[in-house]
Amino acid sequence: MPKITSSAELRNNYNEISSFCHEYDEPVFITKNGKGDLAVMSIEAYEQLTASFELYGALKQGLDDIEAGRTMSAEEFLAELEAKHPELAGE
Structure with a gap:
């Protein structure tokens, strides 16, 4: 209450x-x-509340991306990541 x-x-x-x-x-x-x-x-409660809103927003964006077909396979993602950051290759 x-x-x-x-x-x-x-x-x-x-x-x-x-x-x-x-x-x-x-x-x-x-x-x-x-x-x-x-x-x-409290500030702690406020920060927790705003963090939850940010998380819900990110989840919503991810679900919207899936629905719109803006996805890639894990292999495609890793290849793109390694192309942008060669120092990560082979880790």
Whole structure:
């Protein structure tokens, strides 16, 4: 269940809210005048969230490439890689 608190609570109990975000690794939703206004989370949780978005984007691009036929065999890939980087040949 999400934690919801007011902007006054954030102002008055910042350290407690910060501890919650770090301990539970989830956001706290902040309301202003009774309406949703912000989501506050630890830097670690934010970095994990953005890394997940980047991964999902890369997976989506890969699936789109497969669907569009933009693929090559492992042998073709290795030959192209060795042509671009001869120092890798034979490893």
